Amino acid sequence: MELGPHSRPAEPGRCVSGSPSAGSAFPASRVSAAGAEPGSRPTAVAAVLPAGGCGERMGVRTPKQFCRVLERPLISYTLQALERVCWIKDIVVAVTGENMEAMRNIIQRYGHKRISLAEAGATRHRSIFSGLKALAEDQPDCKLTKPEVVIIHDAVRPFVEEDVLLRVVMAAKEHGAAGAIRPLVSTVISPAADGCLDHALDRAKHRASEMPQAFLFDVIYEAYQQCSDYDLEFGTECLQLALKYCHTKAKLVEGPPELWKVTYKQDLYAAESLIKEKISQEICVVVKTKDEESVGHLLKEVLKNELNCATITSTALDHSGGDIQNFLTDQCCSFIWVTVLSSDFQETRKFLTALEESSLPLLYPVVVVLVHCLDFTLVPPAQKMESLMWIRGLAKEVKKRNVLLSGLLINYSQDEQKLQESLQQGASIIAALVKERSPALAGQLLVA
Numbered sequence: 001m002e003l004g005p006h007s008r009p010a011e012p013g014r015c016v017s018g019s020p021s022a023g024s025a026f027p028a029s030r031v032s033a034a035g036a037e038p039g040s041r042p043t044a045v046a047a048v049l050p051a052g053g054c055g056e057r058m059g060v061r062t063p064k065q066f067c068r069v070l071e072r073p074l075i076s077y078t079l080q081a082l083e084r085v086c087w088i089k090d091i092v093v094a095v096t097g098e099n100m101e102a103m104r105n106i107i108q109r110y111g112h113k114r115i116s117l118a119e120a121g122a123t124r125h126r127s128i129f130s131g132l133k134a135l136a137e138d139q140p141d142c143k144l145t146k147p148e149v150v151i152i153h154d155a156v157r158p159f160v161e162e163d164v165l166l167r168v169v170m171a172a173k174e175h176g177a178a179g180a181i182r183p184l185v186s187t188v189i190s191p192a193a194d195g196c197l198d199h200a201l202d203r204a205k206h207r208a209s210e211m212p213q214a215f216l217f218d219v220i221y222e223a224y225q226q227c228s229d230y231d232l233e234f235g236t237e238c239l240q241l242a243l244k245y246c247h248t249k250a251k252l253v254e255g256p257p258e259l260w261k262v263t264y265k266q267d268l269y270a271a272e273s274l275i276k277e278k279i280s281q282e283i284c285v286v287v288k289t290k291d292e293e294s295v296g297h298l299l300k301e302v303l304k305n306e307l308n309c310a311t312i313t314s315t316a317l318d319h320s321g322g323d324i325q326n327f328l329t330d331q332c333c334s335f336i337w338v339t340v341l342s343s344d345f346q347e348t349r350k351f352l353t354a355l356e357e358s359s360l361p362l363l364y365p366v367v368v369v370l371v372h373c374l375d376f377t378l379v380p381p382a383q384k385m386e387s388l389m390w391i392r393g394l395a396k397e398v399k400k401r402n403v404l405l406s407g408l409l410i411n412y413s414q415d416e417q418k419l420q421e422s423l424q425q426g427a428s429i430i431a432a433l434v435k436e437r438s439p440a441l442a443g444q445l446l447v448a
């Protein structure tokens, strides 16, 4: 493969992925160069995502890969996770003819890149085979380049990280095949024909096979070409096909627990909670004046305790408000906008417009809390609330674009203890707004 001066390095381990883009909202994992030896030949890597199932076990009409999690189809998260790995050149998604148009719309709406579609088959193995054919040079009309290594990853495992992808790819390069494994959660038993226990497997000696898996393309393609109709119909393990038909013994790589496959309805709730937790880990506190800076600093300290181990950055807005764009590039989804004894509607509006125009709210609900600090003995909260009613109107407007705006009044008391109490209470409210991301709370004016 030819690399132009601005192309992505196609070598696992060479590039540092996660350059902020529409498709990289989680903080990028930094891949060290350890994966690739200096001067070694770049590895062309592609991925095949089977996404042609009907999700029978989920028990809902929509196939689970298209079920919405925080208003976005599950498969979009998986695509995002793979896209942010810059050394994966092509991503082939196998979908049924019936869902092809829906898939195209998802790709367009969420700005997914490097995606090609293949027609899914009646079983997972058939769908994977179809995806592999789209990458094989022996197929008529093949528009993609055959990779050296192909990753196979279920469309319904959205939490795959670059680190484990790199580890399976490097292991596949060395061994021909590799797959992620996890310790068994339950013991596996073998029932007899009469429905009674025949025997139990020693749990410590067995592992659950998960995804991603990676293969030398020629190995897995050969295995799929050779395998029987029975394998294609009833098989569930790609590593087994490589072993059975190409005598390739897969290297097993320990993966993290987040690799689990969304299968039942409760898994959708678990996925939503995990996504909320991840995006709540980064908060940007926006301040302008010295007073705001000191309130911002105090809030940060309390918030760190409320949202254990969150990264909270402070951004000082310049006086023209000209650097608003800068902090939208960090892919942070929670903003605390602090004002002390004043409120600049125009500036807030400008910020919200920039936010709406960015790709952020398309990917995640973005929380914005406008914190107004005023001395409750001088200005009663009720009076201030009246003048802040514009927040409600604005919140209604920006909610349509997935920006969840609320207002928070803090008692900016001269009494140090009262100020601390109000900040503590305010931080708890902010933490709840950030963690819950509830559209129902958008537009509320809260008092700490």
Ligand SMILES: Nc1ccn([C@@H]2O[C@H](COP(=O)(O)OP(=O)(O)OP(=O)(O)O)[C@@H](O)[C@H]2O)c(=O)n1
Pocket: 049, 050, 051, 052, 053, 054, 055, 056, 057, 058, 063, 064, 065, 094, 120, 121, 122, 123, 124, 125, 127, 128, 154, 155, 156, 261, 262, 263
């Ligand atoms: N004919 C099929 C069947 C499954 N898959 C995909 O393979 C992955 C893992 O399969 P599984 O969890 O079994 O998905 P479903 O078959 O949809 O679920 P169920 O078995 O509950 O019907 C999913 O991304 C699914 O879309 C596929 O591409 N083509």
Ligand SMILES: O=C(CO)[C@H](O)[C@H](O)COP(=O)(O)O
Pocket: 124, 154, 209, 210, 211, 236, 237, 238, 261
């Ligand atoms: O875990 C896996 C790897 O081995 C597969 O995701 C699993 O085999 C898929 O099988 P099924 O479609 O039956 O759930």
